[in-house]
Amino acid sequence: MQLWEVFVRARAGLHHQHVGSIHAVDAEMALGNARDVFTRRGEAASIWVVPSTAIVASDPADAAELFEPAMDKVYRHPTFYEVPDGVTNL
Amino acid sequence: MTDAERFDAHVAAEGKVEPKDWMPDAYRKTLVRQISQHAHSEIIGMQPEGNWLTRAPSLRRKAILLAKVQDEAGHGLYLYAAAETLGTSRDQMVDDLIAGKAKYSSIFNYPTPTWADIGAIGWLVDGAAIMNQVPLCRCSYGPYARAMKRICKEESFHQRQGYDILVSLCRGSDRQKQMAQDALDRWWWPSLMMFGPNDDASPNSAQSMKWRIKRFSNDELRQRFVDATVPQAHFLGLRIPDDELRYDDTAGHWRFGEPDWEEFHRVLAGDGPMNAHRIEHRRRARDDGQWVLDAASAHAAKRRRPAA
Numbered sequence: 001m002q003l004w005e006v007f008v009r010a011r012a013g014l015h016h017q018h019v020g021s022i023h024a025v026d027a028e029m030a031l032g033n034a035r036d037v038f039t040r041r042g043e044a045a046s047i048w049v050v051p052s053t054a055i056v057a058s059d060p061a062d063a064a065e066l067f068e069p070a071m072d073k074v075y076r077h078p079t080f081y082e083v084p085d086g087v088t089n090l
Numbered sequence: 091m092t093d094a095e096r097f098d099a100h101v102a103a104e105g106k107v108e109p110k111d112w113m114p115d116a117y118r119k120t121l122v123r124q125i126s127q128h129a130h131s132e133i134i135g136m137q138p139e140g141n142w143l144t145r146a147p148s149l150r151r152k153a154i155l156l157a158k159v160q161d162e163a164g165h166g167l168y169l170y171a172a173a174e175t176l177g178t179s180r181d182q183m184v185d186d187l188i189a190g191k192a193k194y195s196s197i198f199n200y201p202t203p204t205w206a207d208i209g210a211i212g213w214l215v216d217g218a219a220i221m222n223q224v225p226l227c228r229c230s231y232g233p234y235a236r237a238m239k240r241i242c243k244e245e246s247f248h249q250r251q252g253y254d255i256l257v258s259l260c261r262g263s264d265r266q267k268q269m270a271q272d273a274l275d276r277w278w279w280p281s282l283m284m285f286g287p288n289d290d291a292s293p294n295s296a297q298s299m300k301w302r303i304k305r306f307s308n309d310e311l312r313q314r315f316v317d318a319t320v321p322q323a324h325f326l327g328l329r330i331p332d333d334e335l336r337y338d339d340t341a342g343h344w345r346f347g348e349p350d351w352e353e354f355h356r357v358l359a360g361d362g363p364m365n366a367h368r369i370e371h372r373r374r375a376r377d378d379g380q381w382v383l384d385a386a387s388a389h390a391a392k393r394r395r396p397a398a
Contacts, residue, residue: 023180025383025386026386026390036164037168040157040161041244060110
């Protein structure tokens, strides 16, 4: 059996979110198993199943190279700027 | 700093570990053993309760028990998936279980001769499991911690349904109340054993604590369980089968006797009342169900092939 990743949308308006993995021989069985395993208490309005092999992931060893450049760009956050006293609605 | 030192510092600072991160081999091995044992316990644990599905005393009780047993299957699957992220396949883990190479909680090697046992399992066994599992929601290994969060959220219904069964029996006839007492007598000591050996006899605990897999010692959790459970037994009007049980006013704890550790080790080693039966049943489920898998796989392969 193939490994599938399961994503669930709790209700319309929200993102699908990864909830775990299941085994299945095909997409139909994957949807059925995902429903049985992850939505026994009304957790879902929609399910996505994706073969795990179809997911391309970044390498943890590249994390610094990929994500650290964003760390020193504090000026991207509104809190970086000092708002003069008396100025509102900014 | 070596990889190992960096890892130790990371988990000591409550950093989490994800499947593709570097980890010491011993950390990986410890987790595969613990998570797969945990998964096996959920799956084997379906048997003593499944035993009563067809004989539940009402349709309401039957629907509830069915939902609970189905949850246990789900919990087993969450956990096998978490263990698989460490590089051991589910088939391999199940084969190890059936070959007797992997362990599961020794509590499931006791029989369920009456309906009251179903109440006692939910109340005591699931109650003890919750005590053990809540701290695991903060385990350093991400997939295990996430599986435990789902499990803990679902598990509290299990404990309440068990207690609810016993409340009904204890409000019933003398015979029904006696049935509840007998079940408590059967399950009390095995439940205390679920927390594992005493701290001084638990050699792997220190390393697991250092790795932030384990948070509290076996004896601490056992004490917590006794403190929480004794008043619940009193509410039912049942007697805990322990002559040494007394309330320690100064410490604010219930003091209790020593479980029979010789029995614990004997059952764990395979010589409990139901060990052989549980594994044989699991083997039969695997072997007798193989044709379903084969048929599904053949069907999927056929549909993948373009029509000639």
